[in-house]
Amino acid sequence: MKYVLLISILFVTFSVASSGATEITLNNIQKPDSAILFIVDGLGSSYFYPELTPYAIDESEISKALTRNLTSGTRLLDIRTPIPSTGQAHSVIVTGYSGANEEIVGYPDATIYDITRQHGFVNLAVMEKGDFQNLRDEQDIILFAQNNSIDKPLISIQANKAPSGIYELMYDWKMKLPEYLENRKGREKYSAYNKWGIDSANAVAVYMRKSHPSQRFLLTVNVGAIDSGGHNLGEDDYYLLIEDLDRDIYPLYTTARENNIALFFTADHGMSFATKNARRGGHASGKYAIKLESLKIPLVIMSQNTIPGVFNGEYREGDIAPTLLSVLDLPNSLQYADGKTINVKKYATIFVKADKEYSVSLWNGGQKVSESSGSELIFAGMPLNTNYTIKAVGADKTYEEKLFMDSDKLLKFDSGKGLDYRGIVAIILILFVIIGGILIIRKIKD
Ligand SMILES: [Zn+2]
Numbered sequence: 001m002k003y004v005l006l007i008s009i010l011f012v013t014f015s016v017a018s019s020g021a022t023e024i025t026l027n028n029i030q031k032p033d034s035a036i037l038f039i040v041d042g043l044g045s046s047y048f049y050p051e052l053t054p055y056a057i058d059e060s061e062i063s064k065a066l067t068r069n070l071t072s073g074t075r076l077l078d079i080r081t082p083i084p085s086t087g088q089a090h091s092v093i094v095t096g097y098s099g100a101n102e103e104i105v106g107y108p109d110a111t112i113y114d115i116t117r118q119h120g121f122v123n124l125a126v127m128e129k130g131d132f133q134n135l136r137d138e139q140d141i142i143l144f145a146q147n148n149s150i151d152k153p154l155i156s157i158q159a160n161k162a163p164s165g166i167y168e169l170m171y172d173w174k175m176k177l178p179e180y181l182e183n184r185k186g187r188e189k190y191s192a193y194n195k196w197g198i199d200s201a202n203a204v205a206v207y208m209r210k211s212h213p214s215q216r217f218l219l220t221v222n223v224g225a226i227d228s229g230g231h232n233l234g235e236d237d238y239y240l241l242i243e244d245l246d247r248d249i250y251p252l253y254t255t256a257r258e259n260n261i262a263l264f265f266t267a268d269h270g271m272s273f274a275t276k277n278a279r280r281g282g283h284a285s286g287k288y289a290i291k292l293e294s295l296k297i298p299l300v301i302m303s304q305n306t307i308p309g310v311f312n313g314e315y316r317e318g319d320i321a322p323t324l325l326s327v328l329d330l331p332n333s334l335q336y337a338d339g340k341t342i343n344v345k346k347y348a349t350i351f352v353k354a355d356k357e358y359s360v361s362l363w364n365g366g367q368k369v370s371e372s373s374g375s376e377l378i379f380a381g382m383p384l385n386t387n388y389t390i391k392a393v394g395a396d397k398t399y400e401e402k403l404f405m406d407s408d409k410l411l412k413f414d415s416g417k418g419l420d421y422r423g424i425v426a427i428i429l430i431l432f433v434i435i436g437g438i439l440i441i442r443k444i445k446d
């Protein structure tokens with residue numbers, strides 16, 4: 001009984017400490033409701049980007065996939081992972097921090113999932129590879145492979161606060177995997193394993209739009225068999241697996257497009273081969289780890305609010321997290337991120353975060369264009385490369401700042417007068433918990 005009380009006090013503390021943001025949309029812009037982060041394990045962009053040619057370690061030219069779907073949208077030509085190994089690269093993707101590891105993913109406010117949750121999203125995942133305890137714990141529900149075996153796959157579900165019906169749906173999909181793999185071998189079986197991951201994710205997205213239409217979500221997907229195929233089947237099957245993926249992903253693209261879901265298509269790292277027709281590939285160690293084919297990853301974004309076409313700059317895997325947040329009009333308050341937002345969005349957004357309520361107005365060319373009040377405000381839809389002035393009036397402080405909107409802006413107002421009532425309530429509750437804990441420990445000792 002006391003533990004229940006303790007847990008509920010803790011819960012109250014956190015819900016009091018967090019607050020909802022007010023969103024203001026200007027200029028009739030289109031923005032995505034939800035997002036899918038689709039990570040293809042071990043997919044090097046060198047093997048399918050039209051502008052690139054893959055080479056083996058012996059410098060011979062090797063096979064490249066022909067794809068129709070995988071390159072449409074907003075595409076980043078040169079984006080690289082700092083570390084071509086699965087766990088760390090996934091940690092970089094979700095934290096935006098180039099030095100991230102699996103432990104950091106578990107820290108408060110370290111990941112995109114912390115930010116989406118604070119803004120009312122649910123975090124859902126279907127992952128064949130790349131998941132680990134701290135990443136799974138960030139999800140409201142995850143369908144995941146416990147091992148890396150395509151011959152004897154072990155599928156599991158971890159649920160925290162899943163939207164109703166999702167657990168049952170994921171359980172059905174867990175049970176469907178044997179049908180996909182039955183009577184298949186070699187590359188066919190690897191592709192079927194990927195297709196199962198894609199179809200499961202697609203079913204989750206479709207179900208969410210149908211049964212929980214107003215619930216925003218971030219769905220993380222990892223398909224594992226391109227990486228496994230690169231390692232186990234070799235160079236001549238690797239590019240064919242990419243062509244199979246290009247075919248099998250189409251239904252998910254359609255779901256995303258028709259339901260206003262932003263789709264981020266990327267990889268944790270690429271793959272390298274020693275020679276043409278090499279039977280085994282690698283990416284994480286020795287001569288494999290320094291090859292561009294292992295380091296260059298794709299990033300293709302399909303969203304109504306991004307600028308279509310190819311971006312030519314040099315980008316890093318750590319830029320994915322802040323860019324994903326920007327496309328969703330969420331503030332980049334990632335605690336450890338050193339990645340930068342890539343300006344793929346058709347407009348810019350101002351995020352205001354204050355320690356107490358401010359009345360905030362937005363001015364353009366001497367005209368007031370918007371006004372709202374609150375402690376967290378999101379003004380989305382300013383045309384790019386325009387000048388705005390923001391005025392914020394609080395109980396005891398006033399701010400005025402000129403902004404050139406070449407990208408999203410995050411403004412923090414701090415009145416410097418210590419805590420507001422929410423902070424004080426939070427501290428009182430935390431003290432209650434500590435005192436309660438001490439009393440319980442004493443009782444147990446007695
Ligand atoms: Zn990997």
